Amino acid sequence: MNPLAFLPASGGYPDRRIEALEASRYGRARRWGHGCRGKITTKNETRPTLAEPQRINVEDLLIGLYVAELDRPWLESPFLFQGFRIESDRDLEQLREACAYVYVDPDRSEAAALSRVQASRPTPRRPEAAVVSAVRRREIEGLFGDDPYPNPARFRQELVRASRVRGEARDVVDHLLGQVRAGGEVDGKRAAGVVQHLVRAITRNTTASLWLTSLKQRDEYTAIHCMNVCVLALAFGRFLGMSQQALEVLGLGALLHDIGKMRTPDSVLNKPGPLTEEEFAIMRRHPVDGYEAMRRAGDVSAEVLEIIRSHHERVSGRGYPDGLAGDDIPLTVRVVAIADVYDAMTSDRVYRDAVPAERAIRILYQGAPQDFGRELVEGFIRCIGIFPVGSLVELDSGALGVVISSAPESRLKPVLLMVRTPEGDDYEKRLVLNLAALDAEAPGRGLSVRRVVQGADYGIDVPAIVRAELETSP
Numbered sequence: 001m002n003p004l005a006f007l008p009a010s011g012g013y014p015d016r017r018i019e020a021l022e023a024s025r026y027g028r029a030r031r032w033g034h035g036c037r038g039k040i041t042t043k044n045e046t047r048p049t050l051a052e053p054q055r056i057n058v059e060d061l062l063i064g065l066y067v068a069e070l071d072r073p074w075l076e077s078p079f080l081f082q083g084f085r086i087e088s089d090r091d092l093e094q095l096r097e098a099c100a101y102v103y104v105d106p107d108r109s110e111a112a113a114l115s116r117v118q119a120s121r122p123t124p125r126r127p128e129a130a131v132v133s134a135v136r137r138r139e140i141e142g143l144f145g146d147d148p149y150p151n152p153a154r155f156r157q158e159l160v161r162a163s164r165v166r167g168e169a170r171d172v173v174d175h176l177l178g179q180v181r182a183g184g185e186v187d188g189k190r191a192a193g194v195v196q197h198l199v200r201a202i203t204r205n206t207t208a209s210l211w212l213t214s215l216k217q218r219d220e221y222t223a224i225h226c227m228n229v230c231v232l233a234l235a236f237g238r239f240l241g242m243s244q245q246a247l248e249v250l251g252l253g254a255l256l257h258d259i260g261k262m263r264t265p266d267s268v269l270n271k272p273g274p275l276t277e278e279e280f281a282i283m284r285r286h287p288v289d290g291y292e293a294m295r296r297a298g299d300v301s302a303e304v305l306e307i308i309r310s311h312h313e314r315v316s317g318r319g320y321p322d323g324l325a326g327d328d329i330p331l332t333v334r335v336v337a338i339a340d341v342y343d344a345m346t347s348d349r350v351y352r353d354a355v356p357a358e359r360a361i362r363i364l365y366q367g368a369p370q371d372f373g374r375e376l377v378e379g380f381i382r383c384i385g386i387f388p389v390g391s392l393v394e395l396d397s398g399a400l401g402v403v404i405s406s407a408p409e410s411r412l413k414p415v416l417l418m419v420r421t422p423e424g425d426d427y428e429k430r431l432v433l434n435l436a437a438l439d440a441e442a443p444g445r446g447l448s449v450r451r452v453v454q455g456a457d458y459g460i461d462v463p464a465i466v467r468a469e470l471e472t473s474p
């Protein structure tokens, strides 16, 4: 399937058709077990039906309740049946591992269990208030929709942890870049150690790590770019199901991929205009320079060296330095190359401003057959989402928020950190809004993303927001 079928032709406006497609694709459309919930309206009649399903947080579930719907597609859950009565503690445990909330069918539940759970539930509030407080109470519950690891840690804690690892990685990258620049010995073992930390941080919480890639600065491009490519490649590698060992190779290769640029003269590297043919030839030496520097260092594997040398190869055979083509370019190399191109496009450079994420995705997709292969690029787009983490979006209410997570089953309904009200004022205390949860609470009345916007157009500095969140985190 063409993933860009879900993307707007221009300007970033998702439409109803997209939502319908997404709903059918992921089975989000409500399909209550016996199909007669709420009010069924035909041309001539409106007839009342059985009791409405009730949304219950998994912590409050009891044996005897009938689960009619999950907060995610059944196919992505460990449950064989689409609707079942909770029979045992094991059922409860599995539900708590897989979901944040479920919908319970009152008519199929045991009366005693139903009245106990109802007695313990708070009085209903206005849907929006309920959603916001539910989100607060559960510390951004929707964030972990794509995380297969049990008991995910809280987002802000993870943000701080990921940031700490990122700081360490930054020190190592700076150190290595400095060593290569000075033509000295390179400490590959230290880099490998940091990558192990990074792999752990990313497998623990991909979202927090990806969010930190929004911390981009024009003036220190190479170091930040190396780390962002590392995080993006690891997130994608994890999405592809790579093993821990393969991820470590991938991460180290990604972290070091541009290390040869430290041998490229500054006048070429940071030239604020187009390169001449001669300058371009100098620029194109960096994969081999990096490969040679790390090969001489002697403690990185052949696979890592291959990533450094070949990250500008393209499946058409038109890349450099060796003109490799098709399957001769290993998967790990292509994963890093995609992350490299995506991060380069979405970063401000001395010679141009960043390209908006959705445009970068479109460009990647258009070039896929010649560059990396369509299938892999489609996978990358699915991995990072239509509204990538860190992008600034405008809701149909006019409010603005930064995407902090988008789970695969609700790509069009991401979790947002709200930064500006519909009236254009800054929020005094930024709130987290889970659009998918809002939609589930108040079907048809939820908010939708209208388009991706550029922070500069609204005087919003996304990296500054990320930093501020880090400062207020525990």
Ligand SMILES: [Fe+2]
Pocket (backbone or CB within 6 Å): 257, 258, 286, 311, 312
């Ligand atoms: Fe490069």
